[in-house]
Amino acid sequence: MTPSRATGYTPFFIVYGSKAILPIDLDYGASRVRVYNKQGAEASLEDAMDQLDEAHDVVVLCSAKYQQALCRYHSRRVRGRAFNVEDLVLCLIQSNKNCHKLYPPWEGPYVIAEVLRPGTYKLKTIDDKVFINAWNIKQLRPFYP
Structure with a gap:
């Protein structure tokens, strides 16, 4: 449910392409649950699949950017060490x-x-x-x- 710092999306959204609906949302009638209709859901499923492919591309780019930033951060603080013969x-x-x-x-x-x-x-x-x-x-x- 919490968006990842590296990607900006929740893990559920990356896998399934939509926000997760919790059991408490069903109990209290959240707006997503009340507005749901079966005919519109099938039509919006195709759009959601296209958005999911775009989201996967964005996730890959954001993840690579995040990992590069972490690598730079780590590399700045690592001191190289080497020994020579007779040390x-x-x-x-x-x-x-x-x-x-x-x-x-x-x-x-x-x-x-x-x-x-x-x-x-x-x-x-x-x-x-x-x-x-x-x-x-x-x-x-x-x-x-």
Whole structure:
């Protein structure tokens, strides 16, 4: 019953092409219910179908515009982050099995050994032991000595 902010239409209207009639409208005789006649409804059904196609086109355009605006809003507030080879980083501890709640969630420092692709790194310890697995940038944090 509430119009969507993205499209300007109610979900019911997008699917069925008309406003929803609630049971309370039937009980209290809303104006749409009182004015209804069967012959006029069949004729207006064809017009409503044409309007529904136009409404679907408008919905697609409004939805795309809304999503682009959200993407721009989000992108303005996202700070890009990347590491270079030989940067010092901390790694997120993967298992908290033997850790109590005050145990630090980060371990390290480690050195970036190789950049596999943007956002994916191979690490090595300070004594040049290379890890086998790759680490995602979300699991890394810069280390400041």
